[in-house]
Amino acid sequence: MGKRKQFIPKLATLGLLLVGLGSAYLLYQQYQSHPWTRDGQVRADLVRIAPRVGGYLVNVNVTDNQFVRKGDLLFRIDPSSYQLAVDNAEVALDEAREAVAALEASVKAAEAMVKQRETSVDSAKSRIVEAQSSIESAEATIKESEAGVTSARALVERTKALLEEAKREAARARRLADQKAGSEEIAEAKAASVNAFLADLEIAKAGEVKALATLAKTQVLRNEANARLAIAKDGLAEAHSGVITARAELQQTRATLGEPGDGNVRIRNARVKLEEAKLNLSWTEIFAPNDGYITNMDLLSGTFVTPGTPFALFVDSTSFRVDGYFQETKLKKIQPGDRALITLMGHQERRLEGEVESIGYAINPPNLANTEGPDNLVPTIAPTFEWIRLAQRVPVRIRLKEIPDDLHLVAGTTASVSIQQ
Structure with missing residues (x-):
């Protein structure tokens, strides 16, 4: 009985020890299967208003x-100065449109001038053809007139020869008549023949004079036609020169104008400045x-x-979340979509529910070895403890499922996060 009484306290102590070990094991298993951290923060998107x-x-x-x-x-x-800038930009846009319209009118005027100069070329060519035709006609008329002059002169000479012959015949007949060897009637007839040939001679000379006058007149017409031809050729050269000048002015005017209409660079530039002024005004x-x-x-x-x-800070109330900083050894137990329980330090009595949204991909660990060194020559390696290595903490982003209306969340405050499997 004495030995049994001594064994019971030992058995109870052993039982309590086993229960303690079991409880510790269960807590350890729960800690491993449900990672948690007291290193959490309430976060929100912050906008620096500038x-x-x-x-x-x-x-x-x-x-x-x-x-x-x-x-x-x-x-x-x-907004007063910015409204003035908008007004000035609108005036500049109107001026640009007016300038473009004036240049477009100049282009149309230059195009009309080109057509007018081209018409002048056609007119000059017509005058040249007309003058050449007049010259050809005058040349033909001159040849006819020269032939008429030659014919008239031949007629005069032939009439003169006939007149001399008639004079000789009349003188002979008169002598015969005076000598009573011939008839008086024949003598008078021969004398009348002389008068007839004298009349024919006058007619022939008049024809020669007329033929010479016609020739002179035709030569004058030819000279006038030649003069008109020379003038027409000068006019054609001048018209060609005018066409070249008008086309050059048209190209220059088009180049000065650029693209017509609202696509013109002057209008586009003025419109951009107007939009810029309006944008500044809206700001x-x-x-x-x-x-x-x-x-x-x-x-x-x-x-x-x-x-x-920046002169003020804006806190986006729709972006409140919690970032829990977990040891890197616990990350394998955390997956996006896992349920999370959050306890705020300022509200220990309330527990919020969330969901793992994402896990960070980069941190800036302390005591990082500087392998660059001074001037990239000598690396600087910070000392480490070989017998202990601290796990780095990685941010895990928690999306809050619901935020109570009466809960005042403050970005930067402390929270505890527990991940539920």
């Missing part, structure tokens, strides 16, 4: 930590990019803001 244009604030429609809806007007910068109003909160803001109307310089 103006795209500079100027004085004329409207500040929000206060610090105020909730705003997407599209709400937050700030307005004095004088700053709107909420999403539902969220304005924080870290201390501005009053009349403050001058500079382009690209």
Whole structure:
């Protein structure tokens, strides 16, 4: 009995030890199968609000930590100078359109001038053909007139010869008649024949004079035709020169114009400047990019803001999430889609539910060996402990399934995350 009484306390101690070991094993298995960490943070997308244009604030429609809806007007910068830029750009666009219209009219006028010069060429060619035809006609008439002059002269000479013959016959007949050897009638007839030949001679001389006048007149016509031909040739050369000049002016005017209509570079450039001015004017109003909160803001109307310089912070309320930083040895137990339980340090009594969205792909571990060294010559290796190696922590992104309306989430606050298998 004494030995049994001594064995019972030992058996109880052994049982308690086994229970403790079993509980520790179960806790270890749960820790291994349900990774958790107290190193978690509430995160949200933060937008540093900075103006795209500079100027004085004329409207500040929000206060610090105020909730705003997407599209709400937050700030307005004095738009007066930007509105003037829009007005100037509109005037410049109108001027560009007027300039293009004037150049288009110049192109049409130059095209009409080219057609007019080409018509002048055709007219000059017609005058040349007409003058050449007149010359040919005059040459033919001159030949006829010269033939007429030759014929008239031959007639005069023949009439003169006949007249001399008639005079001799009349003188002979008169002598015979005076000598009573011939008839008085014959003598008078011969005398009348002489008068007839004298009349014929006058007629022949008149014909010669007329033929010479006709020849002279025809020669004058030919000379006039030659003069007209020379003038027509000069006119043709001048018309050709005018066509060349008009075409060159047309090409220059077209080159100055460029593309007609609204596609002209002057109009396009003016339109771009107008759009730029309108864009700058639109940037004088700053709107909420999403539902969220304005924080870290201390501005009053009349403050001058500079382009690209943040003056307020916007917290996107639709992007609240939790990043849990797990040891790299636990990552094999975590998969996207796993259920996660989150406990906020400021709200220990509430537990939020989430889902693993993604696991980080890069970190910046401390004590990293610098293999570049000074001037890439000598590497600097930080010392490490060979007998212990600390696991690095990797961010795991947790998407919150539901956020209670009465829960005030603050980006950067601490949370604990437990992954449920």
